[in-house]
Amino acid sequence: MIDLGFVVAPAPDLLRLLAVPVFGWAAWRDVKSRRVPNKTWLPLLALGLLALVWQAASLHATGGYRWQLFVRQVAISLGLVVPLAYAFWWIGGFGGADAKALMVLAVLFPAFPSYFLAGGAEYPLVQTRIGVFSFSILTNAVLVAAAYPLALALYNAVRGRFSSAMAVGLERPLSAVLTAHGQLLERPDGLTRRGLDLDALRMYLRWRGLALADLRERPEHYRDPATLPADPNPPTDGAVGAVSPVPDAAGDADHAAATAASHDPGETDGGTPRDDAAYDDPWGAAAFLDAIDGSAYGTTPEDLRDGLDVLAQEETVWISPGIPFIVPLFAGLLVSLVYGDLLFSLLGALGLV
Template identity: 55%
Template sequence: MLASVPDLLRLLAIPVLVWAAYRDVKTRRVPSRTWTPLFALAVVLLLWDGIASFLAGGLTWSYFLVGAGISLLLVIPASYGFWRFGAFGGADAKALIVLALLFPTYPSYRLGSLVVPLVGTPTGAFALTILTNTVLVGTCYPVVLAIRNALSGRFTPLMVVGWPVHWSDAERTHGRLLEDGEGFTRSGLDLDALRMYLRWRGTTLAALREDPERFRDPVSLPAEPSPAGDGAVTDGGVVEDDWGAEAFLADVGSAYGTTPEGLRDGLDVLTTREVVWVSPGIPFLVSILVGLLVALVYGDLLTSALRVVGAM
């Protein structure tokens, strides 16, 4: 038999994650309802495996308890904690939580004479394997950035954290500016906040560049600003308030941690420079998808690496 019924049903996570990763790359937005069917399936399969393991008793029951315990008491709280501290987004946390419920122990699939995953762990907690694989895949992202920039002849300390973007593409780019009025910064303007600001003012970056002095004057603020939205890329005054930055943030409340000073610095950069460096951020759902696929076929990358260096 190729696999047990529960393990076959667990593979439904793959097409859902493929779609979610695509949305993450294109818009950085994944609807919460995406995870509801998988969550329901995960709960059913967790109970299914729990009852079957209990009836089997012995090592089967112990094996299930260890895997489920690590998933429920370690992986899920860690995923929630990473989201709360801003390490990744809400969709990333929901995906990892659902996968922790869906894969408490190692599944088994027979491909001809080959049985995968190939490399297991002493604990047998597959959710932990997905998490560590995801983190290891994510650490490769700076290397990819560096190679991309090196192939284009861009050798700079920024080459491992971002890439240059023409100002005309800024409204369609995800990430954060790596520049302000004084040079390099890791806390530059979030481009989602830029889109919120432009929609709030009912204008475009091109219009700001054509007449920056007019838009810098708060007198130019609209009497009834447009809805700012959440800054997603779609498919298809006070005299001293330069750019109306304080008025904007007072109206919308919050824009990804942007301050009036940060918004002004970002607008000054975007209206005066042809090319800006942007930290694109990591579409983390892509890392989760790759981490899951590697886990299903190969197994645990960390365990394999520790064995190679003789640490296990």
């Protein structure tokens, strides 16, 4: 045990606390840019392995029940939580950063840590019988994530924005689309739970070298796949901060006016308005997806076409904020360190454990 004056804890558990601010930074970074560098996880993994070996060596020296229990906890954490994280990523329920974060937590916190604050209080307050801390972090994160739609619905209700999407999205002005992450929750025929990914939209616009204002100014023109560039730009990965060949601002009137100078709005090069039925590939959606390396976040040509049709006409749209799971995962970590296992406490209050 190490006594720091305000907290007393085993050395491996104090070492593990170094990971907490890093997870906070990763959650903030994922919200802002939807990108967490891979190099974030290797030092945390090394930290977790160091703490794991340190704790294992200390317990093995004493032997007995505590050593056997720790071995079981590590086996469950690595044998259940790690494959679970991979499975959720594989089926599309997690992003890559979410899965890596949970895998690292499985190594960092296989067993409940123990912290004694000045005054004698021991944290976490509520521990489970099995004592697999990484699993408690996961269940706490799920409970936090489950509360998010309720908060979102209340937020929209207070502002009088009633819709079938009010528990999963926000109504935003068009100017916010290209600086937001998430998905468009609208199609031409109404609301949807899964629409165009906004990162994929940015990729498409950068690939064509257009601003969204161009498409809104002359939608019938740009629906024609014959207007696709002969030498497209790199699409980037769709990140908001990526360098773009054209302005991203939805209201960049100067750029739109310069592009449209030689054409009337709503006309093709031949001067004859045409609709989607005249094209095999409206907006060049399929051509774009075929041309880029990899997948545009699971976007289909239909998703892209429907999203562009909506954005070409509407002034406000419903967008899913797309909060990455690493955010409730970080909240679950904090709750676990202070309170303990919320689900175990709830089941206990109901007399189920």
